[in-house]
Amino acid sequence: ADPLVRVDSLVKHYDTRRGLVGRLTGRPGVLVQALNDVSFTVRRGETLGLIGESGCGKSTLGRAVLRLHEPTAGRVTFDGTDVTGLGHADLKAMRQRMQIVFQDPYASLNPRRTVAEIVGLSLKLHGLTRDRRELRDRVAAIIENVGLKTTHLDRYPHQFSGGQRQRIGIARALILNPDFIVCDEPVSALDVSIQAQIIQLLADLKREMGLTYLFISHDISVIGYVSDRVAVMYLGEIVEMGPVEAVLERPRHPYTQSLLSAVPQVDKPGPRTHVRLKGDLPSPLNPPPGCKFHTRCPLATDVCRTAAPETRTVGDGHTVSCHLVTDDVRLAS
Ligand code: SF4
Numbered sequence: 001a002d003p004l005v006r007v008d009s010l011v012k013h014y015d016t017r018r019g020l021v022g023r024l025t026g027r028p029g030v031l032v033q034a035l036n037d038v039s040f041t042v043r044r045g046e047t048l049g050l051i052g053e054s055g056c057g058k059s060t061l062g063r064a065v066l067r068l069h070e071p072t073a074g075r076v077t078f079d080g081t082d083v084t085g086l087g088h089a090d091l092k093a094m095r096q097r098m099q100i101v102f103q104d105p106y107a108s109l110n111p112r113r114t115v116a117e118i119v120g121l122s123l124k125l126h127g128l129t130r131d132r133r134e135l136r137d138r139v140a141a142i143i144e145n146v147g148l149k150t151t152h153l154d155r156y157p158h159q160f161s162g163g164q165r166q167r168i169g170i171a172r173a174l175i176l177n178p179d180f181i182v183c184d185e186p187v188s189a190l191d192v193s194i195q196a197q198i199i200q201l202l203a204d205l206k207r208e209m210g211l212t213y214l215f216i217s218h219d220i221s222v223i224g225y226v227s228d229r230v231a232v233m234y235l236g237e238i239v240e241m242g243p244v245e246a247v248l249e250r251p252r253h254p255y256t257q258s259l260l261s262a263v264p265q266v267d268k269p270g271p272r273t274h275v276r277l278k279g280d281l282p283s284p285l286n287p288p289p290g291c292k293f294h295t296r297c298p299l300a301t302d303v304c305r306t307a308a309p310e311t312r313t314v315g316d317g318h319t320v321s322c323h324l325v326t327d328d329v330r331l332a333s
Pocket residue numbers: 253254255291292293294295297298299300301304309321322323324
């Protein structure tokens with residue numbers, strides 16, 4: 001089956017000359033490479049998990065897929081339509097089908113609007129209701145779907161807990177009955193005790209409404225729990241991708257191995273990879289040449305410092321970009 005979302009060679013550069021600091025200082029602009037040639041698909045009904053450290057470009061990617069950020073180059077295709085080429089009106093229509101849930105529900109909810117107004121706003125903007133009564137009914141229905149009560153409709157965001165606010169954010173994303181949701185760190189701002197409830201809610205809604213998710217998180221245990229497939233990002237590039245069992249149980253990229261060795265696995269005895277990262281994530285203002293991971297990779301050799309590795313297939317749908325991975329598997333198609 002054709003994928004719901006196809007991302008081809010997506011590139012996003014920021015030119016700091018356009019920023020305030022660049023203009024004030026008059027310094028020559030620096031090109032920030034936020035996304036560098038990113039390609040992947042999201043199949044209908046699946047959850048593609050996107051994992052990586054903060055600052056690696058995950059949120060930029062999520063927003064570029066929805067065209068909340070304009071990509072510098074590359075293409076996003078949604079259900080057969082080239083989203084990158086759409087004009088304003090067509091993009092607005094397409095947005096009914098592609099929505100986002102943000103990390104910090106409080107920052108993204110207007111404090112002066114009631115829940116009914118916040119959740120109902122996009123129905124109004126898209127001209128989808130005939131009257132106030134119908135608007136109210138549709139908002140009430142989705143509010144109950146996310147586990148809140150209709151008595152909450154006329155309250156304001158500050159009157160809710162963090163978990164409840166994220167339920168409001170989810171209701172706002174779902175009110176247009178979309179097909180695809182970018183969940184950008186939807187539980188990272190929440191207490192651990194609340195995280196499981198919101199993850200379960202997102203899973204239930206996915207099943208009931210036939211949704212497809214791009215699920216962004218820096219937390220590998222969350223990614224392992226929610227994902228069908230996983231993409232691992234490092235400095236604006238996907239370095240490993242594949243089915244969740246393959247990537248998390250048989251990781252091949254040293255970066256993926258380092259992410260996993262930080263997770264205690266008391267219930268999983270047996271040989272463990274111990275890859276310890278050196279140093280911090282380099283600045284995307286000045287990414288290392290060659291393999292971008294070489295400044296922190298304990299296995300780096302000379303070639304890693306000068307040449308970017310090819311992407312090789314190492315198993316069914318499992319791809320890795322590392323010079324050490326050379327067993328290119330040719331699968332019968
Ligand atoms: Fe490490 Fe080299 Fe592989 Fe990059 S290409 S992950 S530096 S071994």
